[in-house]
Amino acid sequence: MALGYLSAMLKSAQAGKYAIAAFNIIDYNSARAVIDGAQEMNAPIIIQLSVKTIRLWGFKPIASWVHAFAADADVPVALHLDHCKDLDVIRGCIDAGWTSVMFDGSALPFDENVARSLEAYEIAQAAGVGLEAELGAIGGTEDDKFVAEDEAILADVDECIAFCAAMPKLATFAPAFGTAHGFYKGEPKIAYDRLERITAKVDIPIALHGGTGLTEQQFERCIQSGCAKVNISTMHKQQFIDGFADLRRKEPTNNEPIPYIAAQYDAMKSGVKQMIGLFGSDGKASVTAAR
Template structure:
């Protein structure tokens, strides 16, 4: 299928009570594992790309890889730029064919974040692509962004309402609710009460950041409260490495590279499929495609 914008399918996911997996790709093989895992389970999926990854491979190359893989798949696939603070990078991704982007102004004072997010919102509305925006400070490490525990803060409820009201067609909203990027040190302390207050007041789908390491129960509860987009990055990166390392440990004399790529692909694909089952999106491709 052609690449789709994630906004309509996320609204359908929220309305029907399931979550759509949003996995961060690293290269062609990892992108293939994400889309092939979704295709096997007939699930919609979001392929996310970090700014670092875009700059490493190039805008046109990444867009071409994902577009080609999506066109060969019988499920809706969105191509999304993750956590970006640079509006020029956002413009270049839109021009290259991204179907959604994220402007992350969460480190800015609220008024400045709203002003800059609204500016990007104007760009995305004109281009016909979806926008994700964030308030609060989600802890942990995401590429070059580091937010220590003492710097993380929950989103303010009143600010959430003002923020979303200013951008009524926002594809997905990412308020900080206590999750963190990277592997958790102990159990995640999710502010379910805040999440519930926000989702009762707004119709916009919510993005759950910091999905690696959450329990199935935590995923299910967050999705039931309106999280239509569920981000997984750290685990995908770990499996990208472990797929190689594990096979090397099993077969130390193996020198042919293709089995290593296959092992890597299968490890990542297995995790994608496990998450899709947990999030409830298996078998939802047709309805998501219709929404998109």
């Protein structure tokens, strides 16, 4: 089917109390593994890209892979831009065929974040694509940004309400509530009370950043509290690398590339299927609106 749209997909997930997995793909093989994993689980899926991955491959090649895979799939697939501060990259993605984008103004003071996010919102609305925006500071490392865990700032509930009121058609909202990018160093300190106070007042589906390393119970509670999109990046990157490296260790004299690509694909696809199972989106393709 044609590419799906984040807003419609996440509204279905929010209503059905499941979450759609959003994987940060790395290359063609990674995109293929994520979409095939979703297809095998009959689950909707979000393919998302970091800005540095887009700078590596270019807008058009990525869009052409994902459009082609989605066309052959029977499950809704959205193509999303992860954390971005650059409106030119946002425009480039929209022009190349992305169906949603994220503007990350979380490092800015509140008023400036609202003003800059609104600029991105207007660009996205005019193009008919979805926008994700962030408030508060999510801990850990994302691209070149590092937020120490003790500097991570939970989103303020009143600011969340004002932020979302300014952008009522936001496809998804990413308030910081204690999850972190990268591997967790200790026990994640998820502020469920904060999350629940936000979702009691804000009707926009919530995006959970920093999904790698959370337990089944933690995912379950976040999803029941309104998270409809769960980002998985670190785990997928690890499987991308380990898929190759494990085979090399096992077969040090094998110099044929294709078995390595296959091993990497299998490692990534099994991770995708595992996460879809945890998020309750398996079997949900047909009840997920794509537009």
